[in-house]
Amino acid sequence: MIVDSVTKKFSGKKALDSVSFTAGPGEVVGLLGPNGSGKSTLMRIMLGFLKPDSGHVMVAGADSTEDSMAVRRISGYVPETVELYESLTLRELFSLVARVRGLGSKYALDRLNALVDAFELVKYVDTLIGALSKGNKQKVALVAAILHNPKVLFLDEPLTGLDAFSARVLKGIIRSKASEGGTVIFSTHVMEIAEKLCNKIVLLDGGRIVIYGTVKQVASVAGGLEELMLHISGRASEIEEILRALS
Ligand SMILES: Nc1ncnc2c1ncn2[C@@H]1O[C@H](COP(=O)(O)OP(=O)(O)O)[C@@H](O)[C@H]1O
Numbered sequence: 001m002i003v004d005s006v007t008k009k010f011s012g013k014k015a016l017d018s019v020s021f022t023a024g025p026g027e028v029v030g031l032l033g034p035n036g037s038g039k040s041t042l043m044r045i046m047l048g049f050l051k052p053d054s055g056h057v058m059v060a061g062a063d064s065t066e067d068s069m070a071v072r073r074i075s076g077y078v079p080e081t082v083e084l085y086e087s088l089t090l091r092e093l094f095s096l097v098a099r100v101r102g103l104g105s106k107y108a109l110d111r112l113n114a115l116v117d118a119f120e121l122v123k124y125v126d127t128l129i130g131a132l133s134k135g136n137k138q139k140v141a142l143v144a145a146i147l148h149n150p151k152v153l154f155l156d157e158p159l160t161g162l163d164a165f166s167a168r169v170l171k172g173i174i175r176s177k178a179s180e181g182g183t184v185i186f187s188t189h190v191m192e193i194a195e196k197l198c199n200k201i202v203l204l205d206g207g208r209i210v211i212y213g214t215v216k217q218v219a220s221v222a223g224g225l226e227e228l229m230l231h232i233s234g235r236a237s238e239i240e241e242i243l244r245a246l247s
């Protein structure tokens with residue numbers, strides 16, 4: 001995966017400014033950064049949903065800027081805000097996804113059974129999606145995104161809203177995707193998770209890469225990732241003040 005000098009403006013304001021990094025097979029890349037730093041925009045450009053103003057993205061040999069359909073075939077994506085067909089049952093949604101993905105019915109069924117079981121959704125397969133809790137909807141979106149066993153996984157803040165059990169399952173899926181030689185790109189606010197799960201960190205602030213490196217390299221800077229994030233968003237002193245006022 002190659003992200004090369006990607007710049008994107010929204011009404012004249014740079015959401016991404018010359019962002020470049022690479023990720024290979026077997027890597028888990030954490031996109032970190034405060035709200036509004038460009039994580040979701042970058043992911044949408046990598047998927048080919050948005051065109052950059054300049055720059056180029058290649059995802060596992062597919063050109064995101066030229067051929068987003070090719071990227072779609074090899075990727076799975078769970079957006080930050082999950083939108084699903086509320087009036088379909090889980091079974092109906094998954095069979096739609098399996099058909100669009102061109103999965104064989106035996107393969108789709110076996111894989112679906114395993115995933116539905118892993119995310120504790122078995123009892124909901126004939127329930128309308130609209131009737132599910134937020135967390136369960138998120139799990140449904142995850143299952144739909146990985147049903148075709150994509151080479152590349154894009155997860156935008158995937159752990160927000162998941163219960164501890166499902167978060168653990170997802171972490172396992174991310175790790176096994178990497179060990180199979182896939183690539184995972186995910187964004188998170190939770191530093192501990194980034195430190196535990198990622199090989200590489202891309203830390204964004206105001207659309208620019210502030211830090212890019214292996215977790216080891218990044219963690220050795222400035223007393224760890226969490227500390228670094230606070231300083232980058234300029235909020236370390238603010239927090240100290242709040243704590244002083246509270247004590
Ligand atoms: N569709 C859009 N139209 C206008 N501005 C946008 C749009 N999407 C994102 N932005 C702006 O781009 C910047 C980066 O946003 P985003 O990629 O969502 O950041 P993050 O995911 O890190 O919170 C923000 O300033 C945001 O307001």
Ligand SMILES: [Mg+2]
Nearest residue numbers: 039040041080
């Ligand atoms: Mg976002």
